[in-house]
Amino acid sequence: EIVLTQSPGTLSLSPGERATLSCRTSQSVSSSYLAWYQQKPGRAPRLLIYGASSRATGIPDRFGGSGSGTDFTLIISRLEPEDFAVYYCQQYGSSPLFTFGPGTKVDI
Amino acid sequence: EVQLVQSGAEVKKPGESLKISCKGSGYSFTSNWIAWVRQMPGKGLEWMGIIYPGDSDTRYSPSFRGQVTISVDKSISTAYLQWSSLKASDTAIYFCARRGNRSAYFYDHWGQGTLVTVSS
Numbered sequence: 001e002i003v004l005t006q007s008p009g010t011l012s013l014s015p016g017e018r019a020t021l022s023c024r025t026s027q028s029v030s031s032s033y034l035a036w037y038q039q040k041p042g043r044a045p046r047l048l049i050y051g052a053s054s055r056a057t058g059i060p061d062r063f064g065g066s067g068s069g070t071d072f073t074l075i076i077s078r079l080e081p082e083d084f085a086v087y088y089c090q091q092y093g094s095s096p097l098f099t100f101g102p103g104t105k106v107d108i
Numbered sequence: 109e110v111q112l113v114q115s116g117a118e119v120k121k122p123g124e125s126l127k128i129s130c131k132g133s134g135y136s137f138t139s140n141w142i143a144w145v146r147q148m149p150g151k152g153l154e155w156m157g158i159i160y161p162g163d164s165d166t167r168y169s170p171s172f173r174g175q176v177t178i179s180v181d182k183s184i185s186t187a188y189l190q191w192s193s194l195k196a197s198d199t200a201i202y203f204c205a206r207r208g209n210r211s212a213y214f215y216d217h218w219g220q221g222t223l224v225t226v227s228s
Contacts, residue, residue: 035214037153044203044218045145045153056216088153092213096169098143100153 130204
């Protein structure tokens, strides 16, 4: 089973600042298999990034993804008030087929 | 517009059975896998399993195999998650999610979630 680790657990920033979120996998994974989601309180997750670096439909370009192998990064270039949320990485593997990381909370 | 609409909140007692639903619309329901994801109170996302409505091919996470049953009725574009005997630890929000396409590795549309509360 591939284990995902996200850091930091909480990121305290201000609007306008840059956020850098890390997702590490316990084994190398294809970048095609790595996605990022945003979840706000009381809401369903929303797909942000797939294939490690491709933005989903309607996602602003201040969100960017990168990485390969075991190290992946989500960057929010300039935080907007609506970006304060929990962010999860997710990978596709063998068993279980899909795994989510524990999440990084971005708060003010 | 693609939509996944889930059934409403449930309050059940330990030992009771339950089946919750997820109805897809705005796309060809039989062409995309549907997954179920659990979120326990204040916790993260846990992938439970997935079903392909076209042929009912189903895969489970080892953590959930034998604990729940995932099924589908493609005639009404609806996927289901069911329990035969609920436990208090099943209290959570359950989301359904559509896999992007047959070979995609992400979920591009999500249901609004169904809150299941199990309490005596």
